Each structure stands twice: as C-alpha cells, then as structure tokens.
Amino acid sequence: MTHSLIQLHRIRGFAILFIVSTMLADQYTKFWGRQHLIPGDTFVFLSGIVQVTIVENRGGFLGVVNNLPENIRFFLLYICVAILLLSCLFYLFFNNSQILKYALPLSCIIGGGMGNLIDRILNNGGVYDFVSIGLGPFRTGIFNLADVFILTGSFLLGYCMLHRDY
Secondary structure, eight states: OOHHHHHHHHHHHHHHHHHHHHHHHHHHHHHHHHHHOOTTOOEEEGGGTEEEEEEEEOSSGGGTTTTSOHHHHHIIIIIIHHHHHHHHHHHHHHOSSSHHHHHHHHHHHHHHHHHHHHHHHHTTTOEEEEEEEEETTEEOOOBOHHHHHHHHHHHHHHHHHHOTTO
C-alpha cells in the first residue's frame, strides 16, 4: 500500500469516527434534554447569555419551513436532506484529490445532518432544540448540537472553497 493510500484510509477513518461521534453526542444531548427539561421552563446561565428550554421543532433550521404544506415540508426535510447527506458522503469517500481539504467540513455537516434526520424519523417529524444564545436585545433562535455542527461545517466548507490555496 502506498503512503498516499494509507493517508486516504486514515482520513476516511477519522471522518467515520467524527461523524458517528457527532451523531451520538447530538442524540445524547437531545435525550438529556427530553429527560430533564420541562417544556415551557427556561433555565438562564451566564447572566442570560445562554438560555436552555426544550421545544419540538417541525420546521427545519429555526423553523424556516413551518408554514409550508406537510408534503413540501416532508420533501425538503426528509428527501432533500437525505440526498444532500448522501452526496456529501459520496464526495467524501470517492473524491481522493480533495479529501484532506474537505474531510472536516463534510464530516461536521454529515454528522449534524444525520443527527437531526434521526431525530425527525424517531419523533414523527420533530427535532428537539433547547439552546438559545443572546446578548442584550440580540438573541438566536433555539437550536441543538446538530445545528452547531451543520453551521460550523458549512462555514468551514465555504472557507475551504473560497481559499483554494488552503
């Protein structure tokens, strides 16, 4: 086996481990939230910067597709997400020339996306969100760990695509 082939296998092994770890961490935090948080109760930390409250989200990231008909939501949140995740997996495992550059961003996106897709499948279309961050009048929507991984991976992917010399 050549040195570059061994490196490819190591990178792919890291990617698999990272994806599985991300999914497990996300599912654990959601399980913890469902077990310990009561809907409607809010816990405040760091002088209100971090708020924790459990909500069931049926409308995608920050509820962006809440008002769409059920069949369109299903198509966007199940079919399109599954196609996107499979495309990322395919790229990660069959594009040898760019694997080092895109392994971490794609692993973040796949792990987070799979975490939310699993949640959606197991909870009849709902994903549990529970964290909100804010400072003064500025506050995020309520999100979960999978959303953090998806956004982090998306920003890293954008950076990698814009910086071709990286």
